Each structure stands twice: as structure tokens, then as C-alpha cells.
Amino acid sequence: MYQNKKITNLSHVLVWLMLFCLPYLLSYGQDQDVNRVVAHFWIPLAFSAIIFYFNYFVLIDRFLFPKKIIQFIVINILIIALFLFLKENIEDNFFKDIGKRRVQKDEGGGPSFKIAIYIQLLSYMAPLFFSIALKSTKRWIRTEAERKEAINFKLQSELQHLHYQLQPHFFFNSLNNIYALVDISPEQAKTSIHSLSKLMRYMLYETNMELVPLAKEIDFMKKYIDLMKLRVSDKTMVNYSFPSEETGIKIAPLLFISLIENAFKHGVSASKESTIQINMTLQDKVVSFTTENDNFPKKTDDKSGSGIGLPNIEKRLELLYPNKSSFKTSVIDNRYIAKLEIETN
Known part of the structure; x- marks a missing residue:
């Protein structure tokens, strides 16, 4: 059991490390704008990790499995709204150049602010659903093992x-x-x-x-x-x-x-x-x-x-x-x- 736990922890570290390195892997040999990577990729990824683990270790067991669905949905809406707000404020205060470029892009016919928010919302929903799927699968496996043990x-x-x-x-x-x-x-x-x-x-x-x-x-x-x-x-x-x-x-x-x-x-x-x-x-x-x-x-x-x-x-x-x-x-x-x-x- 201890060995399995070590393997699980290592796999989590490797997955997140791979995700953080993804911008460099996809654009190998090209010039990278570090500020853009931090603002548009690493910060949302960090927020996604928080959503995933907070749901995985706290919210799912406390609210979803006991069938407190409304509380579960409300808490996640508030968390995602908070992270959307924080991301916009972080970009406006610490990455002003990116903010200016985004405004110019909107004026020049690029993707609108609403579409950008919608994409970010979807990106935060993904780790939420993934944590639910992973936790539910783990619970089903444990329940099935207990059922087989009881039958045996x-x-x-x-x-x-x-x-x-x-x-x-x-x-x-x-x-x-x-x-x-x-x-x-x-x-x-x-x-x-x-x-x-x-x-x-x-x-x-x-x-x-x-x-x-x-x-x-x-x-x-x-x-x-x-x-x-x-x-x-x-x-x-x-x-x-x-x-x-x-x-x-x-x-x-x-x-x-x-x-x-x-x-x-x-x-x-x-x-x-x-x-x-x-x-x-x-x-x-x-x-x-x-x-x-x-x-x-x-x-x-x-x-x-x-x-x-x-x-x-x-x-x-x-x-x-x-x-x-x-x-x-x-x-x-x-x-x-x-x-x-x-x-x-």
C-alpha cells in the first residue's frame, strides 16, 4: 500500500511538471515571451491545480458524496469566479503590457473579452470534472473491493x-x-x-x-x-x-x-x-x-x-x-x- 501511494504521488508530480513545461515543449526552438507564458498558462494552471486538489481532498467527500449537491455547486462557482477575478487583476497589475496587447487585439477584431472569459471558465471546469471522475472511480474501486471481500x-x-x-x-x-x-x-x-x-x-x-x-x-x-x-x-x-x-x-x-x-x-x-x-x-x-x-x-x-x-x-x-x-x-x-x-x- 505504501509503495502504491508513492507511485501515485510521483505520477501526480510528473503530470503537473509535464503540464507546466508544455509551452516550451510545443514551441521548441522558438522565442518565448516569459510574461505571456506566466500570465496565460502558469497562473491558470496553478488555479486549476488548486481547484482539482481542493475538490479531490475536501469538497467531493464533504459535499458531493453526501449528496449536498447545491452547496457543492455554489462553492465551486465562487471559487472559479474568484480565480477569474484574480487572473484579470493579476494581468492588469503585474502584466500591463499583456493587458494593453489584449485591448488592442479586441479593438483590432481579435477574440473578445467575453470569449476569453468563457475559455478560461471551461479550463477551470476541466480539473473540476476530472477530480470528480477520478475520485468517483477510486471510490467505486474501493467499494467493489470491499464488496468482493464481504462476499469472500x-x-x-x-x-x-x-x-x-x-x-x-x-x-x-x-x-x-x-x-x-x-x-x-x-x-x-x-x-x-x-x-x-x-x-x-x-x-x-x-x-x-x-x-x-x-x-x-x-x-x-x-x-x-x-x-x-x-x-x-x-x-x-x-x-x-x-x-x-x-x-x-x-x-x-x-x-x-x-x-x-x-x-x-x-x-x-x-x-x-x-x-x-x-x-x-x-x-x-x-x-x-x-x-x-x-x-x-x-x-x-x-x-x-x-x-x-x-x-x-x-x-x-x-x-x-x-x-x-x-x-x-x-x-x-x-x-x-x-x-x-x-x-x-
Whole structure:
């Protein structure tokens, strides 16, 4: 910020220096009447600079932006009238030769005094309008930056809320699975609790980053699938396939786990055979994740899950990967299919 301020100040100095040198630059190699340059160029330029900076630093913020338009216009009219009066008096008292030549020019058919005043008036209006334009642009840029910062803060807060929402949901479902094992197989229940502690450690300490390596997310999903497999009977077959090579791809954490939870929640039956298929493929930085399971809809009074998993995915995709993701679900031949595609680059 300090560096930008220095650059801005330097640019102002260079612009005004260029304007003050303009008469000599335009008439290089010709004789110059210094008094004429001072009277007709440097003095009006100094007045223009005063109008510009007085408006830029004082009047615009105090009157124009608060919509005190009449006061703003009146003050500027008085300032410009004062400078017109001062210029004429300075020329009459300190540059008499120029004043005489102006009178002779008027008598000889040159530009009239009224036209000269009109031109000077326009020359003083230019820095006024330029200061308004510059200040308004600067204010718009600042407002736009604040708006984007507010949107980003809201986005981060919403993502954080969704993240915290997912953690207890995951923990609750996992505890339900372990609870079901306590009477059936205490040893498996102990193993499950140990596995769950590792999964929760990943969720608590490694998923606070905006992006995590895909390899870590895959390892987390494999451990969770193995944990879920402990609960199901021999009637349920679980197959999964993940990329084995290191890809270097990073992705938002915990996007796929709800689909796996959903497959085990709705794809397992105590009396019927079923198959759960989980696949992930990579192609040109596009991650495709698919779950497919037999469709055994839960009863309305089933409390094995809170039902926030899939809506959570949709909301996070909308926030994290706008126009870079696709999420579709369908039921074909009583098989529930969920497909999620994410463009990671």
C-alpha cells in the first residue's frame, strides 16, 4: 500500500511538471515571451491545480458524496469566479503590457473579452470534472473491493459451516455402525473404534485446508469403506477402485465421503443380497467419482442418518467449483447411481 501511494504521488508530480513545461515543449526552438507564458498558462494552471486538489481532498467527500449537491455547486462557482477575478487583476497589475496587447487585439477584431472569459471558465471546469471522475472511480474501486471481500468472507463462513456440519454427521453415522457391532462382535467393535479415531484425526486436523492432496483423500475413503464393511453381512459385496499412482492433484476435502455413506445407508439389506460399487477415475485433470448400489429406500422413521449428506455436497460444489463440477443421481433397474465430476484445474 505504501509503495502504491508513492507511485501515485510521483505520477501526480510528473503530470503537473509535464503540464507546466508544455509551452516550451510545443514551441521548441522558438522565442518565448516569459510574461505571456506566466500570465496565460502558469497562473491558470496553478488555479486549476488548486481547484482539482481542493475538490479531490475536501469538497467531493464533504459535499458531493453526501449528496449536498447545491452547496457543492455554489462553492465551486465562487471559487472559479474568484480565480477569474484574480487572473484579470493579476494581468492588469503585474502584466500591463499583456493587458494593453489584449485591448488592442479586441479593438483590432481579435477574440473578445467575453470569449476569453468563457475559455478560461471551461479550463477551470476541466480539473473540476476530472477530480470528480477520478475520485468517483477510486471510490467505486474501493467499494467493489470491499464488496468482493464481504462476499469472500461470507463464502468462507458458509464453507466452514458446511464443513462443521459434515463432521458430526459423519461421526454420528460411524457410531451407529459401531454400535451395531458391539453385541455381534466386540472385537470388531474395538477395531472399528480404533479405525474411527484415525479417520476423525484426519477430519479434524488435515481437512481445514482449502485443498488437500487427492492421494490423502483416497486413503481416507479406503479406510472408511473398510470400516463400513465390518458391519455388513456376507450378503453384501463391496467393490471399489481408486487411482493407484500419485497424480499431484489437489481437491477440496470430504466431497466424496457422503456419497459412500449414502451407498451403505441405502444399498444394504439384512435379508437380500446386494452389491456396492465405488469407482474413481482421472482424465485430463477431471476427477470422476461414481457410486452404484441396490436401492433399498429407508422408512420415514429411520434415524440412521440426518439426510444432510447430499444437500451438503451440492452446496459445497456450488461454492467451491462453480461451472467446474457436475453431480447427477439416478435410479436404473432398481440400482441407485450417483456420479460426481470435478474439473480440478
